[in-house]
Amino acid sequence: MPIAHTPPRKPWLTVSAITDTAKFITLAGCLIWLLAAGTQRLGYNWQWYRIPQYLWQVTDHGFTWGNLLLGLGVTLQITAVSMGLMLVIGMGTALLRMSRSWAGRGVARTYMELIRNSPLLIQIFFIYFVAAPILDMSAFWAAVIALSLFEGAYASEIFRAGITSIDTGQWEAAKSLGMGPYAMYRHIILPQAVRRVLPPLTSQAVSLIKDSALVSTIAILDLTQQGRMIDAETFLTFEIWFTVAAIYLAVILALAGAANYLEKRYKTV
Amino acid sequence: MKPIRIFVAVTLFCLLVLPMTGCSQAPQETQKAEAADTKVSQLETILQRGVIKVGFDTFKPWAMKDKNGDYIGFEIEVAKRLAEDMGVKAEFVPTKWSGIIPALLTGKFDIIIGGMSITPQRNLKVNFSVPYEFSGMSLTASRKLAGDRTRIADFNTPDTTIAVRLGTTAAEAAKNFLPKAKILFFDEESQTIQELLNERVHALVASNPLPFNLAKEYPDQLYLPVKEDLTQEPISFAVRKGDPDFLNWLNNWVRFTSSKGWLQNRYEYWFYTNEWEDQIQ
Numbered sequence: 001m002p003i004a005h006t007p008p009r010k011p012w013l014t015v016s017a018i019t020d021t022a023k024f025i026t027l028a029g030c031l032i033w034l035l036a037a038g039t040q041r042l043g044y045n046w047q048w049y050r051i052p053q054y055l056w057q058v059t060d061h062g063f064t065w066g067n068l069l070l071g072l073g074v075t076l077q078i079t080a081v082s083m084g085l086m087l088v089i090g091m092g093t094a095l096l097r098m099s100r101s102w103a104g105r106g107v108a109r110t111y112m113e114l115i116r117n118s119p120l121l122i123q124i125f126f127i128y129f130v131a132a133p134i135l136d137m138s139a140f141w142a143a144v145i146a147l148s149l150f151e152g153a154y155a156s157e158i159f160r161a162g163i164t165s166i167d168t169g170q171w172e173a174a175k176s177l178g179m180g181p182y183a184m185y186r187h188i189i190l191p192q193a194v195r196r197v198l199p200p201l202t203s204q205a206v207s208l209i210k211d212s213a214l215v216s217t218i219a220i221l222d223l224t225q226q227g228r229m230i231d232a233e234t235f236l237t238f239e240i241w242f243t244v245a246a247i248y249l250a251v252i253l254a255l256a257g258a259a260n261y262l263e264k265r266y267k268t269v
Numbered sequence: 270m271k272p273i274r275i276f277v278a279v280t281l282f283c284l285l286v287l288p289m290t291g292c293s294q295a296p297q298e299t300q301k302a303e304a305a306d307t308k309v310s311q312l313e314t315i316l317q318r319g320v321i322k323v324g325f326d327t328f329k330p331w332a333m334k335d336k337n338g339d340y341i342g343f344e345i346e347v348a349k350r351l352a353e354d355m356g357v358k359a360e361f362v363p364t365k366w367s368g369i370i371p372a373l374l375t376g377k378f379d380i381i382i383g384g385m386s387i388t389p390q391r392n393l394k395v396n397f398s399v400p401y402e403f404s405g406m407s408l409t410a411s412r413k414l415a416g417d418r419t420r421i422a423d424f425n426t427p428d429t430t431i432a433v434r435l436g437t438t439a440a441e442a443a444k445n446f447l448p449k450a451k452i453l454f455f456d457e458e459s460q461t462i463q464e465l466l467n468e469r470v471h472a473l474v475a476s477n478p479l480p481f482n483l484a485k486e487y488p489d490q491l492y493l494p495v496k497e498d499l500t501q502e503p504i505s506f507a508v509r510k511g512d513p514d515f516l517n518w519l520n521n522w523v524r525f526t527s528s529k530g531w532l533q534n535r536y537e538y539w540f541y542t543n544e545w546e547d548q549i550q
Contacts, residue, residue, distance in 0.1 A: 044374070
């Protein structure tokens with residue numbers, strides 16, 4: 001929708017802006033103090049200088065990636081494949097749930113209730129330890145399937161909400177033009193729905209990246225598992241976990257930025 | 270301006286700033302308290318508290334749950350005897366093995382009694398008592414995947430996969446003895462066993478007697494490729510650094526108790542007999 005009238009621009013510096021900034025700085029200062037005091041009280045021996053070797057190293061043999069960034073590569077690989085599958089599964093389930101077929105609706109509903117009402121960790125263990133040996137599946141694919149099934153169940157609800165939010169007029173218009181269901185979804189409904197579901201889908205993708213940390217439990221060398229292994233060897237607990245958290249944060253902020261750009265670009269008028 | 274807004278702003282300001290001024294005095298106090306703390310031995314703190322907090326993780330037969338949900342095992346008995354000789358009660362704090370040293374460092378418990386072997390890396394972060402026991406690393410393999418291998422060197426190939434528990438010396442032993450093999454790290458012992466029984470790894474490395482017991486329990490699926498242990502590792506109590514009094518007490522407790530033959534006796538009971546087998550789940 002076009003914005004009818006923009007409110008008059010406020011001056012850059014106002015009293016409320018100053019007080020707001022002051023409040024923000026106070027709060028941030030309080031948090032930092034809390035952290036510093038906490039670690040001081042534990043008598044923790046910070047050894048940040050030991051961290052860079054786990055990111056990358058430049059030696060006589062040239063440049064090598066450190067274990068943490070190698071782990072990040074695995075995490076990105078897993079999340080990229082799972083994200084594609086998540087969209088396919090989500091869209092498929094959403095369409096099945098809205099289909100006229102009784103069996104289709106039943107299957108989609110059962111899958112969704114099963115997945116959404118049980119913990120992801122248990123699903124990963126089930127797929128890796130129980131299902132994978134039967135199907136002779138590698139740990140990587142067990143992880144990808146567990147993650148995409150889990151996130152797909154949530155994505156399907158997002159897709160369904162997007163599709164049902166399309167104005168009834170659009171459906172009626174498509175039908176009155178004599179379009180079949182395929183043509184109707186392809187040309188009228190989905191192009192509009194996809195734009196609407198982009199923001200919630202982004203947050204689902206963010207969840208996917210964060211949840212992927214759980215696959216470290218099945219001995220996949222992802223970012224979290226690499227962090228755990230370094231922690232187990234060196235006991236640089238705080239340094240390692242702050243670094244790992246910062247890497248996840250950077251990746252997720254980059255993704256959110258990209259989604260933001262897409263959203264602006266494809267904004268419906 | 271509107272009185273309500275001013276009121277809210279003032280309240281917020283008070284909420285945020287007053288704790289700060291309160292806080293700004295607090296660090297000096299805690300620092301003083303801490304300075305005093307480091308002078309008082311942990312031993313003294315435990316005696317005053319009347320309770321020694323013991324960190325451990327479940328490893329069969331070091332520490333396990335019995336049918337009533339209580340912990341039993343070699344370590345548990347050692348910890349109970351230690352507490353008894355100190356005149357205090359033992360409080361058990363089960364902790365995941367991979368996080369057990371950080372938990373000790375952050376004061377979740379006073380001592381690790383958990384079959385922990387001394388390693389130089391661990392010793393950089395904690396202090397160890399003199400060893401009260403020695404534990405050997407051993408390997409048990411899947412008949413189907415590795416049926417014809419009878420030497421350690423047979424497992425040191427790039428197409429071999431080995432399961433170990435993360436953060437254990439088994440992981441280090443595996444890396445030392447089998448540098449070419451692919452090693453999978455799991456959080457729990459049960460997962461490494463599951464992995465081996467599912468025939469997805471060739472072998473499992475763990476401290477004895479687990480590999481030995483597994484081979485006995487599943488004779489059709491598993492076997493012991495080598496009879497002798499890979500390593501002999503000294504097992505010690507771990508405590509925080511900077512406390513010679515506590516360490517001195519522990520060292521002499523170990524010397525005293527082994528001189529009576531009690532430690533060896535209990536070790537044999539838990540490691541070489543199955544008399545306790547019916548107590549556990």
